[in-house]
Amino acid sequence: MQDPYSERMNASETRAASGLALVFAFRMLGMFMVLPVLATYGTDLQGATPALIGLAIGAYGLTQAVLQIPFGMLSDRIGRLPVIYFGLVIFAAGAALAASADSIWGVIAGRVLQGAGAISAAVMALLSDLTREQHRTKAMALIGMSIGVSFAVAMVVGPLLTRAFGLSGLFWVTAAMALAGIGVVATLPRAHRHIHHRESGVAGQALWPTLRHPDLLRLDFSILALHAILMASFVALPLALVSEAGLAREQHWWVYLTALVVGFFGMVPFIIYGEKKRQMRRVVLGAVAALLCVELFFLGLGDRLWSLVVGMILFFTAFNLLEASLPSLISKVAPAGGKGTAMGVYSTSQFLGAGAGGILGGWLFQTGGLGLVFGGCAVLCALWLLVTWRMQEPPYVTGLRLPLSELALGNPQLAEDMLAVPGVSDALIIGDEAVAYLKVDMQILDREALDRLVA
Template sequence: MQDPYSERMSSSETRAASGLALVFAFRMLGMFMVLPVLATYGMDLQGATPALIGLAIGAYGLTQAMLQIPFGMLSDRIGRLPVIYFGLLIFAAGAVLAATADSIWGVIAGRILQGAGAISAAVMALLSDLTREQHRTKAMAMIGMSIGISFAVAMVVGPLLTRAFGLSGLFWATAGMALMGALVVATLPRAHQHLRHRESGVAKQALGATLRHPDLLRLDFSILALHAILMASFVALPLALVEEAALPKDEHWWVYLTALVVGFFGMVPFIIYGEKKRQMKRVLLGAVSVLLLAEVFFWWFGDRLWSLVGGMIVFFIAFNLLEASLPSLISKVAPAGGKGTAMGVYSTSQFLGAGIGGIFGGWFYQQGGLGLVFIGCAALCALWLMVAWGMREPPYVTGLRLPLSVDAAINPALAEQMLAVPGVSDAVVIAEEAAAYVKVDMRALDRAALDRLVA
């Protein structure tokens, strides 16, 4: 029998975490592969205009934003697997619709339908059902890595697939990956219980406090702005490579590969500095400033290949740094027992930003060309800087969920006793879950005292 307190993940936990990471990767690949190609290849579609291309790029984000939290709550009521299977089938149907479309409106409809397969919250809830408490952070990190890798792969594979098979072939590949994801889900271990887990799911009781928390709202605006800038920039950058740098669209892949690889390694020292020196606010503000400078650089010097490649490297250093650090900041800032709800609102903001960025990026290009897109992105960066400036330095804490006995769970003084333990900064006891959620500074925590108190 597997030791419930083992420091090693069991084979079923490893299988569950890697399988769900693969499901995420397949789905995000399908979402992102169109990003570097739709602005160039999409103009051949019937009725295509720059504004409609922008809508096609960002359309999936609108339905994702609307359905993300409701689908997560639905999975609590009817089970994780029905929601995940349904979402993957809807995603595949949207890809088929886009693949068979000969007009831009058909592609837009397909992208909207793809976004309706909003299964992220249900997948994270299933992960909680299939992993033990002490391994959940590792399992979630595997999913986070899969999303980052899928984005990088999509930026390179998207142009190569489209060059070989056209836009319809790209969408057919996306449909195939969604079905492969469903097959992966079918091989996962079965959960014996559905955990109501506030670290990975949305709790209605915590929603009001989350929406009133000023620093959480600043971080929600941050991810909205980041993905709006990403989508708007990728309406303009592929067109700049064709129109300004005269680089054939089937050769764009090496530009994205170069920018992403250098950008990934370029952000690592700043992440290490921010965490070790506890200067994440400074890192955040610095990255936003660099993003603003990159957009201004595109505006002034985006008429040569070397300047576009150099600008994209700087852009992706800042983008990768922000994409990696913002979820960590949400985890630090969210109150005890509120991380799942905070992440639900954060994900909704992210997808909403993608929708807004695509729509406005296309409209700006249609109204004023590439320059207006880059000016608009720079202006949004400037607004973002003003919003983020008032954020407090985040607390450097880790969230823990501690199972409780029935007697401990109904002890009205337990949360107060936990707050008296050195290193514990926040604590809440949820009697109906028979669990306590605490925020702790691992450098200062007296773990033995906390364990004795819980025991």
């Protein structure tokens, strides 16, 4: 039996994790590169209004939210690769439609079609098929890292590409990256079997308990609010740099680069503090309060270049901190065997927030200008703070999925015996999969006692 605590991936697993991380990065680059430029360059499109530009910014999130869980379930039935190939083709077609459009409605249609290529769940399921149990968390972390890096790159490269090739050229580059993603998937190792993995896919029987879990709901609202604030703010911030600070739209890239780099390093000490001292609740509440202060700062002082740069540094410090912390909290709070379902609901909430934030930001700007956008974001931050205030300190546990021997499966009290092992806080036995899903505190886990029960 493979050692569940081994830390080295083999060459096939490394290639699979790296390739799928690259596919994620290509897609997310295509999603995010328009974020810093659409508010300024979109005004050149026929029929453009602030409200419609906001809809174009957030439109992809609406179809992503609706389709990502169904596409994940479809991949269980017809296979991962057909769903992933189809999703990337749809994404490329949406980018091509937006690139060919000369009106805002054409760009909106293209963004909606881009979002319909909702392959996140299918990619994560394929990752489960191609990696062994003991390395899956590491492989998923690599994908999470690729998403973060792609966001940072998109915020800088988007303005540079648009400056060189225009908004149409930016969408053509996005289409090319989606097609390149198809080539990457074609080179991946082939899975010998599909693994129904409750830690990386949605389980129907776990959906209702997930939707009733108070702290999981608070985290779902948190990611919804975070991405709504991001999208709404980026309806306003590029326009503020032009109209309030007098910075030409071709020069915005250096502002985003400065804010992202400083913001990334600024969030690291808080992550370390929260995990080492087991104070993640305090860190999350502090970051939400910081976002509230930043939006109020933009509202009162966002009329000069220096204040917008300082505000964006603080914004991205808090945003990066929350973007990194919230998925970790989902993993900690979700019950044994429920992480995949919890992450599915969480991701759906994230995309709903992106769609709603773009629409809300555009409507608020059209109604009352920059001040109303920043004020609306501040109100959402205050509501978010109230929602999360009663969140409990999460358990500092890690999820494990351990294959069970026939002898272990014959033990009718296996779950109770596992819960008696020091460090095990939750256990779920799934006989059909011949596995045990556990939540364990690695600092106090008695690994030898657990291995005896499993074998």
